[in-house]
Amino acid sequence: MKSLINNLSPEVIEQILETAFSWFVVVDKDAKIIYINEEYCKFLEVNREEVIGKHVTEVIENSEMHLVMQHGVAHIAAPHYIKGNYMLPNRIPIYVDGEIVGAFGSVMFRDVNDWKKLNSHVQKTLEKIERNMNTSMNQQERFPNLIGSSNAIRKIKETISIIAPTKLPVLIEGEIGSGKELCARSIHRLSDRFEKPFVTIDCSSIPKELLEIELFGKWDGNTLKKGRVSLADGGTIYIQEISELPLTIQAKLLKMIQDGTIQPVETDEEVPINTRVIVSSNSPLTELVKTKQFREDLFYRIQSITLQVPPLRERIEDLPELIQTFINKFCVEAGRRNIKVHRKVYWTLQNYDWPGNVRELQDIIEAIVHLADGDVITEDILPFHLRRKSSNFSRSNGTLEEILNHVEGQVIKEYLLVEKDKNKIAQQLGISRSTLYEKIKKHNL
Numbered sequence: 001m002k003s004l005i006n007n008l009s010p011e012v013i014e015q016i017l018e019t020a021f022s023w024f025v026v027v028d029k030d031a032k033i034i035y036i037n038e039e040y041c042k043f044l045e046v047n048r049e050e051v052i053g054k055h056v057t058e059v060i061e062n063s064e065m066h067l068v069m070q071h072g073v074a075h076i077a078a079p080h081y082i083k084g085n086y087m088l089p090n091r092i093p094i095y096v097d098g099e100i101v102g103a104f105g106s107v108m109f110r111d112v113n114d115w116k117k118l119n120s121h122v123q124k125t126l127e128k129i130e131r132n133m134n135t136s137m138n139q140q141e142r143f144p145n146l147i148g149s150s151n152a153i154r155k156i157k158e159t160i161s162i163i164a165p166t167k168l169p170v171l172i173e174g175e176i177g178s179g180k181e182l183c184a185r186s187i188h189r190l191s192d193r194f195e196k197p198f199v200t201i202d203c204s205s206i207p208k209e210l211l212e213i214e215l216f217g218k219w220d221g222n223t224l225k226k227g228r229v230s231l232a233d234g235g236t237i238y239i240q241e242i243s244e245l246p247l248t249i250q251a252k253l254l255k256m257i258q259d260g261t262i263q264p265v266e267t268d269e270e271v272p273i274n275t276r277v278i279v280s281s282n283s284p285l286t287e288l289v290k291t292k293q294f295r296e297d298l299f300y301r302i303q304s305i306t307l308q309v310p311p312l313r314e315r316i317e318d319l320p321e322l323i324q325t326f327i328n329k330f331c332v333e334a335g336r337r338n339i340k341v342h343r344k345v346y347w348t349l350q351n352y353d354w355p356g357n358v359r360e361l362q363d364i365i366e367a368i369v370h371l372a373d374g375d376v377i378t379e380d381i382l383p384f385h386l387r388r389k390s391s392n393f394s395r396s397n398g399t400l401e402e403i404l405n406h407v408e409g410q411v412i413k414e415y416l417l418v419e420k421d422k423n424k425i426a427q428q429l430g431i432s433r434s435t436l437y438e439k440i441k442k443h444n445l
């Protein structure tokens with residue numbers, strides 16, 4: 001077979017030898033230098049023409065190239081003390097027809113700092129890989145702040161784990177206080193951008209005429225006043241209430257996502273940017289697209305990954321875990337002993353419809369942790385509107401049998417929320433375990 005080296009012209013070969021390794025030297029069978037690259041000569045402070053033909057040990061302090069040929073054994077990453085420092089060369093014997101005809105040496109790490117840099121780079125890369133790929137990490141470890149084990153929250157956590165390492169834009173929809181920002185922060189934390197800034201902007205709280213400058217910056221005389229997108233360069237920008245973004249600015253955002261450039265106000269110059277975009281909306285964007293209040297092209301660009309964060313009332317099974325987490329947190333903050341929650345309080349909280357979602361729950365728990373004077377939180381310290389709303393078990397219409405059936409389902413559901421042990425529940429309700437199972441099945445619980 002024709003040797004592949006014939007595919008390379010002498011110019012190409014020379015360029016490779018000059019640049020492929022940091023430093024490079026070739027010796028013949030007598031350990032005389034036949035090739036050395038310019039960079040190596042610069043380090044050695046020698047003239048290339050003058051060293052060709054010299055014994056390698058005369059030119060390179062502490063060189064062991066001649067030993068490689070004597071023993072026919074390669075030296076891989078063997079520390080070499082030279083000019084007051086350690087470099088890390090490879091020395092490889094060259095065989096032709098089974099005979100050693102010379103050797104070449106290449107230096108990948110020129111001094112200890114080079115190794116250290118690479119070492120810390122390798123460590124960081126490994127950390128990142130572990131962060132993103134470590135499947136042994138369970139959901140609780142990956143999402144220490146995003147509480148909930150309902151199917152909906154599990155699915156969201158799964159999706160976040162998959163999409164976090166990408167640069168794809170993400171749309172997060174959900175009611176106020178449902179946890180959209182928390183999801184956005186989790187995406188950032190689990191991405192390889194985690195060490196870079198996570199910057200937020202709430203389009204509903206900034207006057208429309210200032211939004212463009214806030215987002216993309218502005219040339220002011222000779223200086224560029226950076227916008228939040230630039231402050232998040234390398235990281236993530238979280239744009240809340242995207243529906244409030246005027247159509248003209250939506251066009252600029254689309255350009256940024258598509259082309260990776262932004263155009264600050266008062267200039268035609270386009271600035272490259274590497275910021276991941278996550279947007280949120282409290283109401284479905286599809287409706288706004290239909291009424292032309294939201295650009296269709298931007299919508300299609302951001303909706304390919306959409307996280308739907310369900311309202312708390314639709315994942316009420318997460319309530320006990322959330323309540324316990326908030327109680328622990330606020331008891332620590334208030335410097336008081338952990339307190340328990342009376343069963344009736346659970347019932348009341350479970351029957352409330354939570355228009356303010358997890359934020360409302362969190363605020364209520366914070367208040368009651370401060371208000372409770374005993375070791376148990378009882379119903380009387382709950383806000384009045386909550387007690388009133390939740391006290392209505394019955395339906396306004398239906399037969400007595402239907403109403404009783406409904407109440408039966410509610411009662412069992414509430415017991416199941418706070419007690420895992422079915423024997424205990426059956427005991428407390430004064431029914432057999434099998435009857436309890438029948439009723440659980442009947443009410444689809």
Ligand SMILES: Nc1ncnc2c1ncn2[C@@H]1O[C@H](COP(=O)(O)OP(=O)(O)OP(=O)(O)O)[C@@H](O)[C@H]1O
Binds near residue numbers: 174176177
């Ligand atoms: N699943 C959750 N686990 C723990 N805390 C949560 C959860 N969801 C929301 N919270 C807490 O509730 C509060 C509101 O959450 P967040 O700001 O993420 O909601 P949001 O949907 O972005 O709200 P808004 O639409 O009002 O901006 C925060 O303090 C957050 O920490």
